[in-house]
Amino acid sequence: MKKIEAIIRPEKLGDVRAALEKAGYPGLMLTEIEGHGKQKGVTQQWRGEEYRVDLLPKVKLELVVADKDVERIVETILAAAKTGSVGDGKIFISDVKEVIRIRTGERSEAAL
Numbered sequence: 329m330k331k332i333e334a335i336i337r338p339e340k341l342g343d344v345r346a347a348l349e350k351a352g353y354p355g356l357m358l359t360e361i362e363g364h365g366k367q368k369g370v371t372q373q374w375r376g377e378e379y380r381v382d383l384l385p386k387v388k389l390e391l392v393v394a395d396k397d398v399e400r401i402v403e404t405i406l407a408a409a410k411t412g413s414v415g416d417g418k419i420f421i422s423d424v425k426e427v428i429r430i431r432t433g434e435r436s437e438a439a440l
Contacts, residue, residue: 329424329437330398334389335361335417336409341387347408348391353401355440357390367414386417392424394437 336344338360348354362383373379393401402419410416429439 329427329440330393330395331422331424332391332393332398332401332405333420334405334409335363335386336389337411337415337417338385338387340409340411344389344405344408347404348401351400351404353391353393353397355391359388359390361386361388365415365418384415392427392440394440
């Protein structure tokens with residue numbers, strides 16, 4: 329099993345959720361976060377004054393999936409989240425040793 333963490337633009341959340349549901353994977357965890365990558369934020373103007381926004385709003389999606397579904401889910405997220413501009417985000421994939429469904433006690437992929 330793998331954990332997929334995707335950091336995406338907030339405005340792409342609806343597109344990504346719809347694409348994941350269409351791909352047959354509706355379950356996810358969502359966290360609203362702030363951060364920056366290589367671009368170190370953005371410089372904006374407001375009422376003639378220039379100011380720097382160092383931490384940009386982002387959304388972190390977390391999904392735990394069976395090994396056989398990883399590539400399909402990653403490709404789905406990539407297609408739905410990509411704008412082609414700096415700040416589109418990142419996807420991290422890590423191993424998950426065990427999953428246990430609390431309600432039933434099911435383990436491993438049966439608990440997904």
